[in-house]
Amino acid sequence: xxxxxxxxxxxxxxxxxxxxxxxxxxxxxxxxxxxxxxxxxxxxxxxxxxxxxxxxxxxxxxxxxxxxxxxxxxxxxxxxxxxxxxxxxxxxxxxxxxxxxxxxxxxxxxxxxxxxxxxxxxxxxxxxxxxxxxxxxxxxxxxxxxxxxxxxxxxxxxxxxxxxxxxxxxxxxxxxxxxxxxxxxxxxxxxxxxxxxxxxxxxxxxxxxxxxxxxxxxxxxxxxxxxxxxxxxxxxxxxxxxx
Numbered sequence: 001x002x003x004x005x006x007x008x009x010x011x012x013x014x015x016x017x018x019x020x021x022x023x024x025x026x027x028x029x030x031x032x033x034x035x036x037x038x039x040x041x042x043x044x045x046x047x048x049x050x051x052x053x054x055x056x057x058x059x060x061x062x063x064x065x066x067x068x069x070x071x072x073x074x075x076x077x078x079x080x081x082x083x084x085x086x087x088x089x090x091x092x093x094x095x096x097x098x099x100x101x102x103x104x105x106x107x108x109x110x111x112x113x114x115x116x117x118x119x120x121x122x123x124x125x126x127x128x129x130x131x132x133x134x135x136x137x138x139x140x141x142x143x144x145x146x147x148x149x150x151x152x153x154x155x156x157x158x159x160x161x162x163x164x165x166x167x168x169x170x171x172x173x174x175x176x177x178x179x180x181x182x183x184x185x186x187x188x189x190x191x192x193x194x195x196x197x198x199x200x201x202x203x204x205x206x207x208x209x210x211x212x213x214x215x216x217x218x219x220x221x222x223x224x225x226x227x228x229x230x231x232x233x234x235x236x237x238x239x240x241x242x243x
Contacts (some may be wrong), residue, residue, distance in 0.1 A: 024042075078213045081224075106134050
C-alpha cells in the first residue's frame with residue numbers, strides 16, 4: 001500500500017517524489033520468503049482520474065483512457081443494482097465497521113457474525129461467514145467502509161469467498177460454520193447447514209458505509225459489476241445498499 005512506501009521514506013528522511021519512487025525497490029517474495037522478482041515503487045503506482053467526462057487510469061507510469069462505451073456499460077449496470085428487502089440502521093459516519101456491525105447485530109431479527117472466524121482448509125485459514133445474517137429472509141450481509149478501491153476489493157472478495165465455500169459440494173466449511181453457530185448463537189437454527197444450500201434460496205448483500213454505488217471509484221465499480229454478474233450466473237440474488 002502507498003502508506004508503506006511513505007513510511008519507508010519518512011524513516012530515511014526523504015520526501016515523496018518521482019525520483020524516490022523510481023529508486024525505491026519493491027521485493028516480491030514467494031511462500032517460502034524467497035525473492036521471485038523485484039520492481040520499483042513507481043512501477044506499482046496505479047491511479048484513476050475522471051476528467052471532462054472521460055475516465056483515465058495510470059498504471060506503471062503510463063496513462064490509459066478507458067473506452068467510453070465500457071464506462072457507459074459499467075455505469076448502467078451500477079444504476080441497475082437492486083436494494084435488499086430489509087432495512088438497515090444508518091451509519092453515523094464516525095463509528096468503525098466493527099461498532100456498526102455490532103449495533104446492527106443487536107437489532108431484532110439479525111445475527112452478528114463479524115470477526116467470528118472459521119478455521120478451514122489445509123493451512124487452517126481463517127474465514128468470516130458474513131458480518132450480519134438475517135435468517136428470516138436468508139440474507140447474508142457484508143459491510144465495509146469503501147472510501148477507496150482497496151476497501152471495495154476487500155468487500156467483493158469476502159462475498160465471493162463466502163459464496164464459494166458456503167455453497168460448495170464439499171461440506172467441510174459448513175461443518176465448521178455450524179460450530180461457530182453453536183458457540184455464538186446456540187439458539188439459532190443451524191440444521192440447514194447439514195445439507196448443501198440451494199443458491200437461489202439465499203441472498204448476498206453488500207453494504208457500503210457512507211458511499212453510494214454511483215460514487216465509487218471506477219475500478220471499484222468494475223469489480224462490483226463483475227461480482228454481481230458472476231453470482232447471478234450461479235443463481236444467487238445479489239443486492240447493494242449504502243447506509
